[in-house]
Amino acid sequence: MAPKYKLTYFNLRGLGESIRFLFFYGGIEFEDIRIEEEDWPKLKESTPYGKLPYIDFDGKRITQSAAIARYVAKLVGLAGKDDLEDLEIDSVVDTVVDIKDVQVPYYYEEDEAIKQKKKEIALKETLPQLLSKLDTRVKENGGYFVGGKLTWADFYFAGFHETINHFAGENVIGKYPHLQAVANKVYAIPAIKAWIAKRPVTDR
Missing domain, CATH: 3.40.30.10 (Glutaredoxin)
Known part of the structure; x- marks a missing residue:
């Protein structure tokens, strides 16, 4: 079938x-x-x-x-146990989408000078702000994004984290140990x- x-x-x-x-x-x-x-x-x-x-x-x-x-x-x-957890999960997922939206414009930019300027701003300002907030969230939630347990927010991040690194041209997630740990947990399933x-x- x-x-x-x-x-x-x-x-x-x-x-x-x-x-x-x-x-x-x-x-x-x-x-x-x-x-x-x-x-x-x-x-x-x-x-x-x-x-x-x-x-x-x-x-x-x-x-x-x-x-x-x-x-x-x-x-x-792997959804939330209630509407509040679902809201928290959606908030995390939307933040991962925000990270993608920060990276895509410079990654596909054809003008090299503009590309490097956009990339510098992203890597030095926007990405650290977003990633540090997510890292803190994991730290404060028992090693997961929401509710101290595995949810699809962890899967959404883990599935995309290698692409974040690729767009950055470096292991940027590795700078955030709690985020890296989330990806590692999903990968170990x-x-x-x-x-x-x-x-x-x-x-x-």
């Missing part, structure tokens, strides 16, 4: 990896559809809102990585460890 879920994303970790982590954590079979970046322009118009990743199931096609991850998290028992051992090798 074919998997119920089909996840479509670039042949990258990026915003798709946390969703893959959640599927593997829950033992939910899914089809991992990967497209090459050079093929994206001709596919873009056929996708919801012109964005990846998206997920297909039950005749529906839904986009936005955080929304998909939130849905899968509910399936696998047997199902995630097994996936990492066999997943396609990509630069981000």
Whole structure:
């Protein structure tokens, strides 16, 4: 029987990896559809809102990585215990998205002078502010982002942290021991460890 879920994303970790982590954590079979970046322009118009990743199931096609991850998290028992915890999780996830939004403009900037200026501001000002706040949050929450326990906020961060480092050009997460510990905990989960051992090798 074919998997119920089909996840479509670039042949990258990026915003798709946390969703893959959640599927593997829950033992939910899914089809991992990967497209090459050079093929994206001709596919873009056929996708919801012109964005990846998206997920297909039950005749529906839904986009936005955080929304998909939130849905899968509910399936696998990693959502919050109540509305307040869900709010806290969403706040952390939105902050990870903010980090991406800080990095993407300089990473894809073609003018080298502008690129370096944007990158310097990001690495010296914006990223340290956001990452230090997240690091403190983990420290104060028993080694996790929310409620002193594993939630999908931890998976969302862990799935994207290598891309943060790639965009930075250095192991910037390694400067924040509590954040690094969160990623390490997720990576040590047997199902995630097994996936990492066999997943396609990509630069981000």
